Amino acid sequence: MTRPPTAAQRRLIEAADPVTGRLRGPEAQLAALVKRxxxxxxxxxxxxxxxxxxxxxxxxxxxxPERVEQPAATGGFAARVGGEEAAPGDGPARLREVRGAWQGMLELRRMTNPDGATDRPCGWERSHLVRAAALALEAAGHRPAGADPGDGGYRVRATPQPEAVAVYEPDGEALRACAATLEEAGWQAGEYTEPRTRARYLLASPRRV
Structure with a gap:
C-alpha cells in the first residue's frame, strides 16, 4: 500500500490552487509529490x-490532524460578511472558530506567498475578496451587521472594481477602526462617500508589496 504523504507534502497539496491544482513550494517537495x-x-x-x-x-x-484548513472556502467555516441571521452557535465557540480560521489563513499565506510573507494577502484571498476581508475583520473582534438593515456593524460587499471590496459601517469611529484592522492585515483601505446616499464606506484591496 502506498504510504500517505508527509505532513509537509499534505500542506503543499492543501495549498494548491482550488481550480487548476497548481502547486508552489520547495523543489524537493514538489519532486517528491511527482515521484508519488x-x-x-x-x-x-x-x-x-x-x-x-x-x-x-x-x-x-x-x-x-496535520491538515491546514483553508478559511472561508466552499462549505465548512465561512466568515460573516454582515447581513446574516444570528446563529445559535454564536459566542465563545464562534470566537475560537474565527481565531482558528485566521491562524489557518496566516499559515496559508506563509506556504503560498513566494517569499513566505504572512503580512500580506495570498492568492486565495485575492480570489475570495469579500470572505477574506470579512475574516480579517471578524478575527479582530469587529461586529458584523445582523439581518435587519438598520443593524449596526460592518457589511463587506463586492464592487465592480477588480481586487476591491466595499466595507460599510454606520458608526464613523467603527469604520475607521475597520480600516486600521484591514491595513494591519495587509490591505489598503481608503474612506469614501457615496454621492447619492452620502454614506461613508471603505474601499479596500489586498496589498501586493
Missing part, C-alpha cells in the same frame, strides 16, 4: 507543478 504520482511537472516553461487526479483525491479526503 500526486503531481506532475508541466512540459512547457515555466514548468509549473500541478496535482494529478490522485493528488486531487488526497486533497478531497477527510482531513487529518
Amino acid at each position: 504520482g500526486l503531481a506532475f511537472r508541466h512540459a512547457r516553461p515555466p514548468h509549473d507543478h500541478f496535482l494529478t487526479p490522485a493528488g486531487h483525491r488526497v486533497r478531497e479526503a477527510e482531513p487529518g
Whole structure:
C-alpha cells in the first residue's frame, strides 16, 4: 500500500490552487509529490507543478490532524460578511472558530506567498475578496451587521472594481477602526462617500508589496 504523504507534502497539496491544482513550494517537495504520482511537472516553461487526479483525491479526503484548513472556502467555516441571521452557535465557540480560521489563513499565506510573507494577502484571498476581508475583520473582534438593515456593524460587499471590496459601517469611529484592522492585515483601505446616499464606506484591496 502506498504510504500517505508527509505532513509537509499534505500542506503543499492543501495549498494548491482550488481550480487548476497548481502547486508552489520547495523543489524537493514538489519532486517528491511527482515521484508519488500526486503531481506532475508541466512540459512547457515555466514548468509549473500541478496535482494529478490522485493528488486531487488526497486533497478531497477527510482531513487529518496535520491538515491546514483553508478559511472561508466552499462549505465548512465561512466568515460573516454582515447581513446574516444570528446563529445559535454564536459566542465563545464562534470566537475560537474565527481565531482558528485566521491562524489557518496566516499559515496559508506563509506556504503560498513566494517569499513566505504572512503580512500580506495570498492568492486565495485575492480570489475570495469579500470572505477574506470579512475574516480579517471578524478575527479582530469587529461586529458584523445582523439581518435587519438598520443593524449596526460592518457589511463587506463586492464592487465592480477588480481586487476591491466595499466595507460599510454606520458608526464613523467603527469604520475607521475597520480600516486600521484591514491595513494591519495587509490591505489598503481608503474612506469614501457615496454621492447619492452620502454614506461613508471603505474601499479596500489586498496589498501586493
